[in-house]
Amino acid sequence: MxxxxxxxxxxxxxxxxxxxxxxxxxxxxxxxxxxxxxxxxxxIYDIQVPAGSFDLVVIHQVLHYLDDPGRAIREAARTLRAGGRLLVVDFAPHGIEALRESHAHRRLGFSHEEMAGWFAAAGLDTETVRDLSVDGAAAQPLTVTLWLARDRRMLMAGLDAADDGRA
Ligand SMILES: C[S@@+](CC[C@H](N)C(=O)[O-])C[C@H]1O[C@@H](n2cnc3c(N)ncnc32)[C@H](O)[C@@H]1O
Known part of the structure; x- marks a missing residue:
């Protein structure tokens, strides 16, 4: 990434x-x-940077290893500047139980609703969700999903034309 x-x-x-x-x-x-x-x-639960450090945070194929994905999303949101974006890349819900044993997965993918709930609780608005699939392929055992969210705070400037020297 x-x-x-x-x-x-x-x-x-x-x-x-x-x-x-x-x-x-x-x-x-x-x-x-x-x-x-x-x-x-x-x-990921305790990123040692000040709040508001980043324009973009990407959590790429990490969330399914975690006991508390919502906590990781809240911590990522803390590090975003106002209006910054969080991209989560992970699996859509799947039933491959063997991944728990063979690859230490704690979660078998995430639903769009589950992710939207964590985003909202962290002060983020969901912007785009995209399930990546291969055109023409039969049902995919694992679908990768991109969830993009934006910090709902804004940075605003109120300039008075008479005060900014350009009147
Ligand atoms: C599939 S790898 C993805 C690595 C990288 N994000 C990438 O896309 O290439 C999952 C990574 O999550 C990391 N990881 C798991 N739990 C973590 C945590 N609590 N804090 C930070 N990293 C963690 C693991 O060490 C591992 O390198």
């Missing part, structure tokens, strides 16, 4: 609880020459 999005960012920060994953990310970011991107060890 950082490789994909960082060329559009002034600064970007990736957080993961796994040192192994961070090592892989550091190598890939260095190879891509993305010097303005950092990765840092951390917990």
């Amino acid at each position: 950082l490789e994909l999005l960082a060329p559009r960012a002034v600064r970007a920060l990736g957080i993961d609880a796994s040192h192994d994953m961070l090592s892989i990310a550091r190598v890939r970011l260095a190879e891509a020459g993305l010097d303005h991107v950092q990765v840092r060890h951390g917990d």
